[in-house]
Amino acid sequence: MRVTRVGIIPAMTVKLTIVVDNPTDPDAFEALYNSPANKERLGNIPSVQRIESAKVFPKEDGSPTPAYRTIDIYFPDYATACAALATPETGAFAGTLVPAATGGVRFLLSDIED
Numbered sequence: 001m002r003v004t005r006v007g008i009i010p011a012m013t014v015k016l017t018i019v020v021d022n023p024t025d026p027d028a029f030e031a032l033y034n035s036p037a038n039k040e041r042l043g044n045i046p047s048v049q050r051i052e053s054a055k056v057f058p059k060e061d062g063s064p065t066p067a068y069r070t071i072d073i074y075f076p077d078y079a080t081a082c083a084a085l086a087t088p089e090t091g092a093f094a095g096t097l098v099p100a101a102t103g104g105v106r107f108l109l110s111d112i113e114d
Contacts, residue, residue, distance in 0.1 A: 013112055014081040018071040021103035022064050032100040033069070041093040042071075047084045050074040068103060074112075081109060 023029040032038055042051060052072040056065045075081035084090060098105055 014075045014078050015110055015112055016073040016075070016081065016085065017108040017110060018073070018097070019067050019106040019108065020069040020071070020097075020101045021105065022068045023100070024102040026068065029068070029100050029102070032096065038093070038096060041089070041096060042073075044089040045073065045084055045093060046087055046089060047075055047080045048073055049076060078109075078111070085109075 020029070050072075051074070054070050054072075056067050056069065059065055075084060
């Protein structure tokens with residue numbers, strides 16, 4: 001646990017970061033990503049403590065962004081994350097997300113230090 005200005009919150013030691021690269025059709029990707037069915041699949045991943053999604057700002061010079069969207073999924077520890085990532089629920093989410101991410105997708109499992 002750690003103490004913050006908002007109180008005591010449990011430590012989240014591991015996160016899966018999904019980096020979605022620039023899709024060929026951003027509107028189609030957004031329609032799929034924000035669909036109720038996809039949000040339900042994301043919410044069905046077991047042992048998740050928190051989910052954070054962010055869309056990368058466009059570059060001021062008009063050149064492509066280094067990525068399109070990130071999705072961070074937090075777990076209490078490494079073993080729990082690994083077990084959750086091996087479930088059919090996670091497979092259902094990834095199985096829908098990966099084909100829609102036509103620019104590519106990367107998965108990073110990280111130890112949170114701070």
